[in-house]
Amino acid sequence: xxxxxxxxxxxxxxxxxxxDAPRRVRDSALRSGKANTDRTRSTFVFDxxxxxxxxxxxxxxxxxxxxxxxxxxxxxxxxxxxLVTGVLLMFYYKPHPSAAYDSIKDIVYVVPTGRFxxxxxxxxxxxxxxTVLLHMARVFxxxxxxAPREFNWLTGMALLAVTLGLSFTxxxxxxxxxxxWAITIGANIAQSPREVTDALGVTPSFDPGGLQxxxxxxxxVVGEEALIRFxxxxxxxxxxxxxxxxxxxxxxxxxxxxxxxxxDVDQRVIxxxxxxYPVFTQAPRKTYQIAALVRGRTAAVGRAPExxxxxxxxxxxAELAAAMLTVAVCVGxxxxxxxxxxxxxxxxxxxxxxxxxxxxxxxxxxxxxSAFMGGIGIPAIVMVGLSLIPYLDRETAGTGxxxxxxxxxxxxxxxxxxxxxxxxxxxxxAIRFGWLREWIPDVAQLWITLFNPGTVLAxxxxxxxxxxxxxxxxxxxxxxxxxxxxxCGFVLLTVVGTHFRGPNWHFYWSPAxxxxx
Amino acid sequence: MNDAPQSPPSRLDPEAIPRRDFLxxxxxxxxxxxxxxxxxxxxxxPRAAVVSSPSRKFRVRIPETLPxxxxxxxxxxxxxxxxxxxxxxxxxxxCTHLGCIVKAQQRGxxxxxxxxxxxxxxxxEKGPAPAPLVxxxxxxxxxxxxxxxxxxxxxxxxxxx
Numbered sequence: 293x294x295x296x297x298x299x300x301x302x303x304x305x306x307x308x309x310x311x312d313a314p315r316r317v318r319d320s321a322l323r324s325g326k327a328n329t330d331r332t333r334s335t336f337v338f339d340x341x342x343x344x345x346x347x348x349x350x351x352x353x354x355x356x357x358x359x360x361x362x363x364x365x366x367x368x369x370x371x372x373x374x375l376v377t378g379v380l381l382m383f384y385y386k387p388h389p390s391a392a393y394d395s396i397k398d399i400v401y402v403v404p405t406g407r408f409x410x411x412x413x414x415x416x417x418x419x420x421x422x423t424v425l426l427h428m429a430r431v432f433x434x435x436x437x438x439a440p441r442e443f444n445w446l447t448g449m450a451l452l453a454v455t456l457g458l459s460f461t462x463x464x465x466x467x468x469x470x471x472x473w474a475i476t477i478g479a480n481i482a483q484s485p486r487e488v489t490d491a492l493g494v495t496p497s498f499d500p501g502g503l504q505x506x507x508x509x510x511x512x513v514v515g516e517e518a519l520i521r522f523x524x525x526x527x528x529x530x531x532x533x534x535x536x537x538x539x540x541x542x543x544x545x546x547x548x549x550x551x552x553x554x555x556d557v558d559q560r561v562i563x564x565x566x567x568x569y570p571v572f573t574q575a576p577r578k579t580y581q582i583a584a585l586v587r588g589r590t591a592a593v594g595r596a597p598e599x600x601x602x603x604x605x606x607x608x609x610a611e612l613a614a615a616m617l618t619v620a621v622c623v624g625x626x627x628x629x630x631x632x633x634x635x636x637x638x639x640x641x642x643x644x645x646x647x648x649x650x651x652x653x654x655x656x657x658x659x660x661x662s663a664f665m666g667g668i669g670i671p672a673i674v675m676v677g678l679s680l681i682p683y684l685d686r687e688t689a690g691t692g693x694x695x696x697x698x699x700x701x702x703x704x705x706x707x708x709x710x711x712x713x714x715x716x717x718x719x720x721x722a723i724r725f726g727w728l729r730e731w732i733p734d735v736a737q738l739w740i741t742l743f744n745p746g747t748v749l750a751x752x753x754x755x756x757x758x759x760x761x762x763x764x765x766x767x768x769x770x771x772x773x774x775x776x777x778x779x780c781g782f783v784l785l786t787v788v789g790t791h792f793r794g795p796n797w798h799f800y801w802s803p804a805x806x807x808x809x
Numbered sequence: 810m811n812d813a814p815q816s817p818p819s820r821l822d823p824e825a826i827p828r829r830d831f832l833x834x835x836x837x838x839x840x841x842x843x844x845x846x847x848x849x850x851x852x853x854x855p856r857a858a859v860v861s862s863p864s865r866k867f868r869v870r871i872p873e874t875l876p877x878x879x880x881x882x883x884x885x886x887x888x889x890x891x892x893x894x895x896x897x898x899x900x901x902x903x904c905t906h907l908g909c910i911v912k913a914q915q916r917g918x919x920x921x922x923x924x925x926x927x928x929x930x931x932x933x934e935k936g937p938a939p940a941p942l943v944x945x946x947x948x949x950x951x952x953x954x955x956x957x958x959x960x961x962x963x964x965x966x967x968x969x970x
Contacts, residue, residue, distance in 0.1 A: 473909065477922060480907040487939045507855050511862045521855075640885055642909040644921035660923040660937055663906055730935055737939040797924040 333602040343608070345542050347550060349600035350607040353692070354551040359434075362614030363427035367455075369615035370420035371534065373622050374458075377413035378527065381406075385465065387523035389516050392467035393636045400633060411626035417459055419622055421651050424455050432681070432775050433704070435696045435768065436552035442682035444544040447537055449679050454534045456651070461526035463649055464519060472637035473646035475522070476514050479505050481659060481667035488664055491738040513639070552692040558599055644795045653789030654782045657719075658746040660797050661727060666746050673750065674778060681775075685767045697768035703760065707773040711780030714752045718745045719788055723799045753777040865958035868950070871897065878929060880913045888945060888956055889913060891929065896967035899956045900931045901943040911942070918942070931964060 300308075324335035334348040353359060384403055386395040399406035428448060431437055437445035464475040485501035495502075510517030545551070554560065601607075634643070648656050658666030690696020695704050722745045728735045753774055761770035794800040795807060826834075869883045871890055880889035880900075887902040887910050902911050902918065909922035917934065918927040926935040931942030946960035949970045 473922070476909065477907045484907075490940065510855065510857065511860050513862050515862060517857075640887060640910060642921050646909060646922045656923075659907065662937060663939065726935070729933060733934065740937075740939070796919055796921050 327602075327604045330602060333604045336604045343604075345546055346603050346607060347546060348603055350603045351550060351553060351557070352599045352601060353553045353557050355601065355606055355610060357610075358694070359551060359692075360430060361426070362610065362617075363423050363430055365611045365614040366423040366618040367420055367427055368538070369618040370416045370423055370622065371538075372615075373416035373619060374413055374420065375531065377409050377416065378531075380409050381413060382527060387465070387519050389467055389519055389637070392465060392519060396466045396468075396633060407630065408626060411629070411631050412622055414631035415625040415629075416622040417462060418650075419618065419625075420455060421459055423618070424452055425651075428452060429775075429779060433695055433772075434552065434693060435685075435691045437682040438552065438685065438688070438691050439682070441544075441548045441552060444541060444548060445682045446679055447541045447544065449675065451534065451537050451541060453675070454530055454537060458526060458530045458534065459649055459651070461522045461530065464514075464522040465526065466633055467519065467637050469634040469637055469643045470632060470647075472514060472639065473643045474648045475518065476642075477646060477648065477656075477659075479509050479514060479518070481663060482508050484663035484667050486664075487662065487737060487741055491736065491741065554690075554692040554696075555688070557692070645793060645797055647789070647793075650786065650790050653793075654785035657785040657789040657793070658744075660793075661722065661744040661746055662741050664741055665744055669741075670746050670750055677774070681771055685771050687766060687768045689766075690768065695772070697772055698764040698766040699760070699769045699772065703764070703769055703772050704776050707756070707760075707776035708780050710756055710773075711753065711777035712784055714756075714777070715749055715781040715784040718749050718752075719784070721745075749781060753781065866955060867958075868953050868955050870953050880929065882913060883956075886956070886958070888958060889918075890947075890954065890956070893967075896969040897947055897949075897954060898967045899945040899947050899954075900929070901945055901958070901961075903943070904938055905933075905940040905942060906936070906938040 324332050324339050327333045327336040336343070337346055337348050338344045381399060384395055384399050384406065386392060396410075399410055401407070431445065431448065460478060464471045483501040483505035485504070486495055486499065487501075489495040489498060489501065506512075508518070508521065509515075510521050647653060655666055655671060658670060660666070662669075687697070689698065690700065695701040697703075727744065728740050756777060757770040757774035760773040761767060763769075791803070792799055792801065794803065794805070800806055867883070867886060869886075869890065871881055871892055875881050875892055877893045878891065880891060882889055882902075889900045889902055891898055891900065900918075902913075903909075904911050904920040904922065904925055906920065906923055906925050909920050911918040911920045911925070911927065914926075917929045918931075919925070920927075920936065920938070924936045925933060925938035927933055927938070927942050931944065933939075933941055941964060943961045944964050944966060946957045946962050947968050948955045948957075949968065952970065
């Protein structure tokens with residue numbers, strides 16, 4: 293042993309430690325250092341609580357833009373934007389009928405940047421609905437819901453429902469005419485099972501509709517109880533539900549083996565590693581062996597790391613790009629267009645026309661034939677049908693490919709025509725010739741509930757899809773047809789409800805033709 | 810009960826329900842029972858015993874000049890009052906479809922939200938409304954009417970002073 297150097301004086305050590313403190317804080321927080329080798333790129337992912345839900349390496353197929361169009365990340369980014377702007381709005385918003393409208397006016401006209409923040413909040417909520425729907429369409433059309441990803445399709449359905457719930461509850465908060473009458477209509481849709489229980493004469497003993505409306509409004513009318521309930525749902529219950537479901541959704545993506553890929557994907561993707569590293573240091577090639585500790589379909593068991601790239605930077609930069617693009621779109625729209633604010637809510641005079649948010653206008657179009665079928669019956673059938681898809685389609689052909697499955701893109705194109713055509717025909721017929729009540733004035737309501745343009749359209753779509761299943765001998769083809777039909781029907785009805793319906797829900801070629809009132 | 814001399818129970822003897830299982834099950838079921846009771850309690854909370862909405866009874870004087878079959882619309886109320894030789898009656902203006910306030914037209918009422926049309930006695934002529942407009946209870950007090958928007962009467966009930 294050499295002679296020990298005399299220890300430095302404690303004060304000297306203290307000063308040196310103080311000088312080193314910033315570096316040590318940084319090193320203790322970010323342990324892995326620069327992500328420039330395979331090792332540090334890996335630690336960059338799994339040493340970080342926010343990133344470690346990602347795999348260390350990502351398959352090339354998953355990194356192609358056309359695999360996902362970044363729609364899941366876009367939805368998450370839009371949610372993040374609504375979360376931040378929503379919290380900012382909560383600084384000034386007061387959830388009471390006597391103050392709510394004025395506080396929104398303060399946000400718009402008095403609070404610095406208030407109008408801009410509100411616009412972003414409103415646009416991000418709209419963008420989120422669009423990206424969530426497109427994300428669902430992407431997952432469906434690439435048949436990515438198949439085993440082992442069935443359950444994640446279900447959590448996705450729940451996320452869609454919560455997203456729409458968030459939008460709907462946010463609609464009431466400004467307490468203007470638009471809000472008041474949209475929520476009156478919404479609450480009465482919740483009550484519409486009475487259409488059936490009244491017809492059967494059991495409402496006094498069995499009234500699920502009345503109970504639903506009462507739970508939603510906390511009263512018989514849209515008033516202060518309703519406002520505080522919608523506020524609570526909007527800022528607390530639904531966001532927490534969304535966050536919990538998101539955690540499951542993301543974790544499941546990882547546990548189900550990342551994004552769905554075609555079975556023969558490794559033969560299709562050419563390994564052009566050299567070309568993909570232009571700006572980042574080439575990492576030393578390594579062979580991987582994952583310990584066989586884990587059972588089941590985890591990310592890399594039984595698979596070699598060929599055709600994968602480090603998630604840092606390839607996946608994260610792509611995700612960042614998708615998120616930034618979403619934020620840019622929200623901000624851009626917020627600069628171009630102001631969120632509406634009508635007159636103070638007036639319970640005596642409805643808005644004419646009283647329109648729900650645009651993504652509910654397809655339903656409002658159906659509701660204008662039968663409240664129960666349009667507002668509850670058909671949406672419930674669609675939600676149950678969508679949820680069952682992965683359990684009914686147990687085929688394997690076409691997984692991970694756009695419009696994969698027997699018939700493929702041709703069936704989708706044909707179904708789009710059928711879906712649009714049928715919806716257009718039913719709408720034109722109903723607008724031109726009216727419906728049962730006009731032909732037989734004293735027809736029983738139950739007949740209208742069972743037989744109205746909405747149910748006729750759903751029946752046409754179902755019949756067409758059954759025909760497809762038999763024609764192609766494939767459940768997947770039937771599902772492709774049905775999903776495409778409903779998507780096209782939804783779009784067409786939404787366009788009709790948004791653009792072609794005016795005062796008294798009459799048909800107009802353009803809002804410019806609306807009579808002045 | 811057993812004829813063989815009973816040795817004191819040993820921890821090594823098999824038990825009917827092993828002790829650890831018993832403790833584990835007690836913990837599980839007591840947690841489940843607690844959550845169930847909590848859930849029942851919370852489910853009761855959103856239904857208040859008293860609803861905060863105000864009484865919707867009001868007093869109104871129908872103008873002498875009101876012609877037969879013409880609606881009289883008291884301001885701020887969603888009721889139309891009519892008078893003819895048989896008496897006075899009140900028809901609710903709340904659409905039975907989705908709760909919008911219908912507008913009085915030349916003949917009958919029309920709903921601005923989804924286009925339901927009603928005759929002046931509230932019968933559905935057109936549109937999605939599933940039921941006729943409600944008739945409200947009217948009572949006379951001197952020459953004034955008291956209309957109760959919370960009480961419904963069978964359609965066709967007309968009252969005289």
